[in-house]
Structure formats: C-alpha cells, structure tokens
Amino acid sequence: MTDQIAAQDRKRWLSLLATADEGQLAQLWQDSGRAPAFRWLRTPEAGGVMVRGRAGGTGAPFNLGEMTVTRCSLALENGTVGHGYVQGRSKAKAEIAAKVDALMQTDCSEDLRAQILNPLADAQHKARTTRAAKAAATKVEFFTLVRGED
Amino acid sequence: MYVAVKGGERAIENAHAWLAEERRGDTSIAELSLEQIREQLSLAVNRVMAEGSLFDPDLAALAIKQARGDLIEAIFLIRAYRTTLPRFGATQPIETGDMACDRRISATFKDAPGGQVLGPTFDYTHRLLDFKLAADGEVPEAEMGTPRTEATPHITEFLKDEDIIQTEAASDETPGDLTREPLEFPATRPLRLQSLTRGDEGFILGMAYSTQRGYARNHAFVGELRIGKCPVEMEIPELGFAIEIGEIEVTECETVNQFKGSKTEPPQFTRGYGLVFGQSERKSIAMALVDRALRWKELGEDNLGAAAQDEEFVLSHSDNIQATGFLEHIKLPHYVDFQSELELVRKLRREAAELAETLAAREAAE
Incomplete structure (x- = not known):
C-alpha cells in the first residue's frame, strides 16, 4: 500500500517536472542552491515518442504523430536513482528533472517539495485556470424570443 | 548507357548563399525570432506540426523560418528531422x-x-482587413468567466x-504504423x-x-x-x-x-x-x-x-x-533521358519524311 502511495506521489512529481516551464524550473532549481554529486546512468538524449489517439475518441488506438521527449537517468552518491523524462529537446531540463526525482526520494524531499514542486504546481494551476476562465467567457448563453402565436 | 555528369558545384554554392540572403530580406528590417513565429504565427506552426507529424512548436517555428514561410518545405524539414530521432516508444492513447x-x-x-x-475563433468575424494590426496596437485583455473545473x-x-x-468498438490492439x-x-x-x-x-x-x-x-x-x-x-x-x-x-x-x-x-x-x-x-x-x-x-x-x-x-x-x-523531381537534370527521347522523335520524323517521299515518288510514277 505504501509502495502504491509512493508510486502515485512519484508519478505526480515526474509529471509535473515533464510539463514544467523550463525557465521557471531552472530558476527554482538554481534558487534551491543544490548541486548533488551524481554519476550518469544514461546521459541526456533527445528522441521521439509516438502519440496515440483513439478512433471516435473511445475506439481502437491509432498513431497520431510523434512528439519530442528528452530523457536521462542518474544516481546520487548514496545510490538513489533519478529519471528525467521531459517534453521537448532540452537536455538541461531533463537533467534537473532527474536530479529532483532522485532527491525527492531522500530526506530532503519536504524541502524540495516546498522549493520546487509546489511553485511549479501553482504556476500550472494558474495557467490552466486562466485559460479555462477565458474559455468560460466565450460560452454562449442562449435566450429564446417569445413568439406571438400563443 | 549511364552517363554521369559532374559540375555546377560553384553555381550551387552561390545559389545557396543568395538564398540565405533573400531569406533574410531587407536587413534594415528587424529579423524574425523563432519565438515571434511560434507565438504570432501559431496556426502555421500547428499545420507544420500536424503534417510534419511531430509535435514540437519550437522546431516547427525554426522550419518555417528556414523555409521562408513555405509550409510544405517546412513540413519536409520536420519530416527529415523526425527520421533522425530515436523512438523511445509509444504513448497511451490520449483521453x-x-x-x-x-x-x-x-x-x-x-x-x-x-x-x-x-x-478564440475566426467565426463571426467580418473578414475585413484590420488596419489596426498594421500599426503597433495594444491588445485588450480577454474577458474572464467562471472557469469550468x-x-x-x-x-x-x-x-x-x-x-x-x-x-466505437473498444480495443487495445497495437495499431499499424505507416x-x-x-x-x-x-x-x-x-x-x-x-x-x-x-x-x-x-x-x-x-x-x-x-x-x-x-x-x-x-x-x-x-x-x-x-x-x-x-x-x-x-x-x-x-x-x-x-x-x-x-x-x-x-x-x-x-x-x-x-x-x-x-x-x-x-x-x-x-x-x-x-x-x-x-x-x-x-x-x-x-x-x-x-x-x-x-x-x-x-x-x-x-x-x-x-x-x-x-x-x-x-x-x-x-x-x-x-x-x-515526385512532382518536383522532374525539374532536376534529366539530360540523358531527354537526349534519348530527342533521338527517338528525330528518328520518327526522319522515317515519316522518308515514307512521305517514297509515297510521293510512287504517285508521280503512276
């Protein structure tokens, strides 16, 4: 059960890191002042993944097209392994993501959550809410004109 | 017979250099940045991503700049780049x-x-040119409503x-990939x-x-x-x-x-x-x-x-x-192909002329 919760939590932060704004992530990382010693298990490489959709939205899968992704893996001195999988072609972003992933599995996870993950989540939430609010303003409010014949 | 023809290297080099200059256009006018293309020509960027079959707005913006706005050329560049990327796998179908x-x-x-x-739709616009955009116009902020959660x-x-x-029949079958x-x-x-x-x-x-x-x-x-x-x-x-x-x-x-x-x-x-x-x-x-x-x-x-x-x-x-x-390859050198066609047409004309002469001579004799 705890493993499952831990996996859920890890999934959440990895997803957050993958879609984070690179500039903001780099700034937050720099501000956190961390520079852990590590060795590469897999140096950052850019590649593509095939994105799939479903026919009719719910039917059989089909290949929609690719998107760029950069990945890397590293190990801290204590052996903790971190993976970075981020959208786009930034090796620097993948490296930060892998370091944060590794450190989130150590004692400093609560500090990192406050310094990096929470601000990223706030920024994403704000961006999404702003778009949703603009969309909501374009929602059509229908009104019916009452006609003469009864 | 296959005849290899060499030459034209300098002409090609010079043509490419001129292309670079023409792409830049008048240097007294500010150069376009990729960010400008990505943010302000986003529907062109979208088309290049869709038909280039690679979702990456920055790359699509670069391709549009390099192709001087020729979207099919930009799509070509993206398709060529895509083939150099290692494939990490396939995603789950998006929901x-x-x-x-x-x-x-x-x-x-x-x-x-x-x-x-x-x-943000073009629908219900009057499709009249907006000359305010020709000047540096401030854009009013979009209205906000209550966001749907x-x-x-x-x-x-x-x-x-x-x-x-x-x-739609539900399925998790792995789709073919063309x-x-x-x-x-x-x-x-x-x-x-x-x-x-x-x-x-x-x-x-x-x-x-x-x-x-x-x-x-x-x-x-x-x-x-x-x-x-x-x-x-x-x-x-x-x-x-x-x-x-x-x-x-x-x-x-x-x-x-x-x-x-x-x-x-x-x-x-x-x-x-x-x-x-x-x-x-x-x-x-x-x-x-x-x-x-x-x-x-x-x-x-x-x-x-x-x-x-x-x-x-x-x-x-x-x-x-x-x-x-396939369409554009016909503009590339086909000298040898054409030479043989030319020979053939000349031969046919020669034969037709000879036949006509023979017939005329026979008619005169009769």
Whole structure:
C-alpha cells in the first residue's frame, strides 16, 4: 500500500517536472542552491515518442504523430536513482528533472517539495485556470424570443 | 548507357548563399525570432506540426523560418528531422474526454452539457482587413468567466445510451504504423486515420468538399468540435508505471452522419472522426468527413465510385511530401533521358519524311 502511495506521489512529481516551464524550473532549481554529486546512468538524449489517439475518441488506438521527449537517468552518491523524462529537446531540463526525482526520494524531499514542486504546481494551476476562465467567457448563453402565436 | 555528369558545384554554392540572403530580406528590417513565429504565427506552426507529424512548436517555428514561410518545405524539414530521432516508444492513447477545452461547439445539440464554448475563433468575424494590426496596437485583455473545473463529456456519449448512434468498438490492439511499414491496401481504419491526420490540409479539404457536393454524399453534421490541451501519458519501463510526459494541443471533430441502414447495419447515426495536432479546425472537420466516406465497406454501403470512397486514391495522394518529391523531381537534370527521347522523335520524323517521299515518288510514277 505504501509502495502504491509512493508510486502515485512519484508519478505526480515526474509529471509535473515533464510539463514544467523550463525557465521557471531552472530558476527554482538554481534558487534551491543544490548541486548533488551524481554519476550518469544514461546521459541526456533527445528522441521521439509516438502519440496515440483513439478512433471516435473511445475506439481502437491509432498513431497520431510523434512528439519530442528528452530523457536521462542518474544516481546520487548514496545510490538513489533519478529519471528525467521531459517534453521537448532540452537536455538541461531533463537533467534537473532527474536530479529532483532522485532527491525527492531522500530526506530532503519536504524541502524540495516546498522549493520546487509546489511553485511549479501553482504556476500550472494558474495557467490552466486562466485559460479555462477565458474559455468560460466565450460560452454562449442562449435566450429564446417569445413568439406571438400563443 | 549511364552517363554521369559532374559540375555546377560553384553555381550551387552561390545559389545557396543568395538564398540565405533573400531569406533574410531587407536587413534594415528587424529579423524574425523563432519565438515571434511560434507565438504570432501559431496556426502555421500547428499545420507544420500536424503534417510534419511531430509535435514540437519550437522546431516547427525554426522550419518555417528556414523555409521562408513555405509550409510544405517546412513540413519536409520536420519530416527529415523526425527520421533522425530515436523512438523511445509509444504513448497511451490520449483521453480527449479529459481535454481542457479552449473551444467546444456542437452543431447538433444546442444544450449540450458543458455548453457551447466559442474559444478564440475566426467565426463571426467580418473578414475585413484590420488596419489596426498594421500599426503597433495594444491588445485588450480577454474577458474572464467562471472557469469550468470538471471535464467536458463527449456529446456522442449521450446519444450512445439510446443506441441511436453507432458505437466505437473498444480495443487495445497495437495499431499499424505507416512510418515503419509501407502502407498496403486494403488499409485498416487506424492506418487510414494516421494517414489522414498527417495528410495535406488542402487535399483532405478538397476530398471532404467533394463528399458534400454529392460524390459519396454522407450528410455530415458536426456533432462536436473541441480544441484544447490533453495530457500525454507513457509507460516508463525503468519505473514500471506511466507518467505524464507532456501535454499537447489537439483539435478533435466528431461528425454525426445520417444513415438509413444497410444489409448489415440498422438505421442509426454513424460517425466520422478527425483528430489533428494543434488548433487545426478545418483539417479536423475535413478529416472526419473523409474518414466517414472511407468507411463505406464496413457499414455495408454501396461503392458509388466516388474518389473519396477510394482509399487507395485518397491515401496514396494525401501526403504532400511524397507528392512534392515526385512532382518536383522532374525539374532536376534529366539530360540523358531527354537526349534519348530527342533521338527517338528525330528518328520518327526522319522515317515519316522518308515514307512521305517514297509515297510521293510512287504517285508521280503512276
């Protein structure tokens, strides 16, 4: 059960890191002042993944097209392994993501959550809410004109 | 006989140097940045991503700049780049029902749950040139409403309960990939959809229009059109679970088509489907119409001999990179081919002249 919760939590932060704004992530990382010693298990490489959709939205899968992704893996001195999988072609972003992933599995996870993950989540939430609010303003409010014949 | 001809290196080099200069244009005018292209020509960027079949707005912006705004050339650059990328795997199918919708309209259900949300649309504009844009204009901020927090359900879901619309058979079958194996006919629907979504917008539009004008007419309504961002999840082998590896903007169109029933199917509404990278509304609607036309066989409809029903015709001619490659290669040197044709035509003319002379001589003798 705890493993499952831990996996859920890890999934959440990895997803957050993958879609984070690179500039903001780099700034937050720099501000956190961390520079852990590590060795590469897999140096950052850019590649593509095939994105799939479903026919009719719910039917059989089909290949929609690719998107760029950069990945890397590293190990801290204590052996903790971190993976970075981020959208786009930034090796620097993948490296930060892998370091944060590794450190989130150590004692400093609560500090990192406050310094990096929470601000990223706030920024994403704000961006999404702003778009949703603009969309909501374009929602059509229908009104019916009452006609003469009864 | 094959004759290799060398030469022209300097001419080619100089032509490319001049191309670079022409691309830059008048240097007293500020150079375009990739950010400007990405942010301000975003629909061109979307088209290059969709037909280049690679979602990466920065790369698409670079390709547009390099191609001097020639979108097919830009798509060519993206396709070429794409082949250099190692393939890390395939994602789980995106859940368009979870889309954060910027736009969501239905032409069939006025009171659809979630409402008619217009989004940043050209619809209802007067299509008059706006000369304010020629000056540096300040843009007023968009109005804000109360943001919707729950997901917006697909409209076809409501019709499904009544069994009045054909359902999509759920499946987790791995789809064929035409970037890996050459397309063969008859093609499966997943392969047709892959081919249509990366096909040329103009071609798909023309095919769709032909169905509306009566060639394999299938009475399409836009049941739903939605544009927005969807999370993309992929299973990561090192982790043993799926994470969100990104977020992409897509346009989805579902058509609802009148259907009187056939030998195999009861009278019910049928569906066509369009899903395209980016905000690509015209392409997505067109894709849905062509998808529906190509489904005639599985729905037991008659083949009316219309171009849009002929999958070999549609799928073999929809790719603008294949098309432009074959079309444009005829401008490259064909000196030897042409030389042999020239010899042949000269010979035929010579023979025809000789024959005429012989005949004239015979006539004179008689």
